[in-house]
Amino acid sequence: MKKINVWLCVILLASACTKPDLSSPVSIPGPLITVPGIPQGSAITKTIGVSGGSLTSADGDFSVIIPAGALAGNQEISVQPVMNQLPAGYGRAYRLTPHTISFQKPVTIRFRYEENSIRNTAPELLGIAYQDQEGKWFHAAAPMLDKENRTLTVSSTHFSDWGFFPYFYIDPARVLTDPGAQLDLRVMATVPDNSGYIPLPGESPVLQPYQPDNSYFGAWNYSGNGSLEGKGNTAHYRAPDAAPKVNPESVSVAVKMQRKGQFLLVSNITIRTAFHIDYMQVDETELYTGGFNYPSRLWIYGSFGEDPGKGKRSVKINNTDVTVATWMPGMIACDIPTSGPYASGIVKVEAGAAAASKLLNEWVLDMYYDKVESPGGALTKKVNLVLRFRGDAEGFFQQGQVAMVKETNLHESSKGIINMPAGSYTNHVTMDACGDYTVKWDAIRDLVVSRKKYTEADGLSGSVVNKPNGFDLKIRLMAENVLMTHRKFVDCHSGSTNDDVPDAIQIQGFHEAIIPLRFSGNASIMAGAMPLKTGTGVAAGLYFDAPDYVPALFTTRLHWDEALPKYK
Incomplete structure (x- = not known):
């Protein structure tokens, strides 16, 4: 199979590039080895014969196409979604069985992706990998990218667990932070730093994520009211002192690739507004000792400001008041019943004229x-x-x-x-x-x-x-x-x-x-x-x-x- 050179290169206005300077040593981690993913849905099964056929997962995001002549006779094929164990892997992985099957012709394996889910990388930096029986993950061949239909496709002669993931990505991909807060961002890699080629199947493992050489990256970009200092694979961001009109803000870094175009890794940073619920968590422990006495407790995380005092704030579930035990700018604790009409439902937090709502489900x-x-x-x-x-x-x-x-x-x-x-x-x-x-x-x-x-x-x-x-x-x-x-x-x-x-x-x-x-x-x-x-x-x-x-x-x-x- 022909090797495809994808050394990351400096992007010049004329689209020329040179091989990056690797003089700065990078500590390369070991291969990624994980336990098999736990099933996360029902298997789809179909019998396919010598004339070939196809099988698609229940969610429509994964399919396998078996050409005519790949099988010597009728064979039952199954695809099942499993937990994705790949670093920064997107969506689910999929288990194709039986693993012992032998194909006389390569089959096609295809993933579908959503643009919003891969903003911390670029479609051109997505790879497909499979897991062997020892738990080690290997790069498949460079996938064929169809940006119009948002698909990644490779060929294979075997079945295994398959997933797709980024070669390079920005971490964190999404952040919620306070006005004026400071944050460090970094770029991570899962491909070798010393080969210069997309790894071939069976010979190059997926690596534990690490920070690659600085020379692979161009300028960091940010146009908000805060500040950004970025160089190479790291950047330091300071949020504006008030929530901006455009929220979330975007911080990006250019990846230098040996092909025309500019490829950006984007981190979306949301600045907390004056009043907002981010997440809710229920404690089912029922404490009755040490000064605590509640059937269960609801923790509400977000941005609520200083406690205005009783009579000036409330928490309601399905329009019924619940007891506020603690009110802090970033967190509220409420005592709630374990069952009944306001044990779950719409949670509404109010303080003065400010209000925020979120669904506590069951x-x-x-x-x-x-x-x-x-x-x-x-x-x-x-x-x-x-x-x-x-x-x-x-x-x-x-x-x-x-x-x-x-x-x-x-x-x-x-x-x-x-x-x-x-x-x-x-x-x-x-x-x-x-x-x-x-x-x-x-x-x-x-x-x-x-x-x-x-x-x-x-x-x-x-x-x-x-x-x-x-x-x-x-x-x-x-x-x-x-x-x-x-x-x-x-x-x-x-x-x-x-x-x-x-x-x-x-x-x-x-x-x-x-x-x-x-x-x-x-x-x-x-x-x-x-x-x-x-x-x-x-x-x-x-x-x-x-x-x-x-x-x-x-x-x-x-x-x-x-x-x-x-x-x-």
Whole structure:
């Protein structure tokens, strides 16, 4: 494959350029290695044969085109959105399966991008990468860019996890800051600093982000009422003393490329207006000690000015006043009920003639835990988790804002519901002993496991962390002695034994694991699943001869349905 030289060069008015001066040493980081992305939506599956075909993700942002003759026969192909683990990666990554497939001709892989989502880089600086089985990310060939249709396209002879990301980008891409505040900006790179070529597939890994040589960058530009001092890969910005008429302001830096045109990396900086809500966070901890007494607390982050005093300011949810516990220029804390007509909804903050509103939304999510402990699944532990969340699906903490609550409990109405039919399984062994092992389980009907605080050991508990596009969840469930098991062994030659033993049901395999719950574009929590675990253990009282034990038959699965927001 022909190498395409893309050394970044000085842009002259006549569009001439020279190779950059690399005399200043740059510390090059190691390759990017990550765990596989967690699924963030349902897979789309289609059978494609020798005549070829195409498959597009449910959101329409990713597609694979398989030409005629690429497959020797009919093959089931799947595409599933997963969490993008690439540095500064845009949107979701996508998992193409099966990974073991072999193509007789290259297939086409195509991403669609939105202009507003890549403003911190340029379309010409976008790359596509794939992840190998060891978790390492590699550059695909230089993608073909179609700016009119906003697509990036490469060819491949294999399936994997795929994502697109910037070779160079400005950090931060978006900032919310106060009048007069100061901010440092920098340019980061993910490509090698010493080759001068777009990396070829299979031979150049994606790098951990680092600051490249200063000579790759031209002038920094800013036309607002504040000030900017920029050189090379860094700049220092001072915001104007009052919110400007054009808000957000733009700071840009020119990237020098060996091709005609000017390519800008842009950071959008929004100056806080006099009165504004940025983000809201709910603390579900229910504190009743140490002088605190509230069912739950709403933290509102933004710009509100000094506290004008009681009677001159208010916070309302669905037009009902709630108690203001703390009022500071950048943050307000309110005591709110855990349920009822003003536990969520439109939050309105008022002080004098100033007012700002934002939606505090609510979701009820069904999550399912299934642990198969016998071949065929007759003995399967099942728990339905009904989880309630409250939060802000639009926006996130801005630079300089500090979350008052790093994590919180599950909402108090969350619960686990155990519904399991009676089951039985018998297995014959000959190696260590000769006989039949039989385990029977009694049915469990609508057993509710109540939510407890995260500090308590039994019941259902969990911690919730606000993320830019959803929640990170950790859960644990322990229900002692709720499953009655009957264990019997019949010896081949003489006698039998019987034991009736109560057993526990708990979340195993995913205990304390981070479960990513992510918002879709319509503020729903998207359906998803944790990676399936195999070889997770057999029912207590069952035994197998070593050659007969098949780990793939014993699985533990955790998945969840889409949760629609209470308020559209």
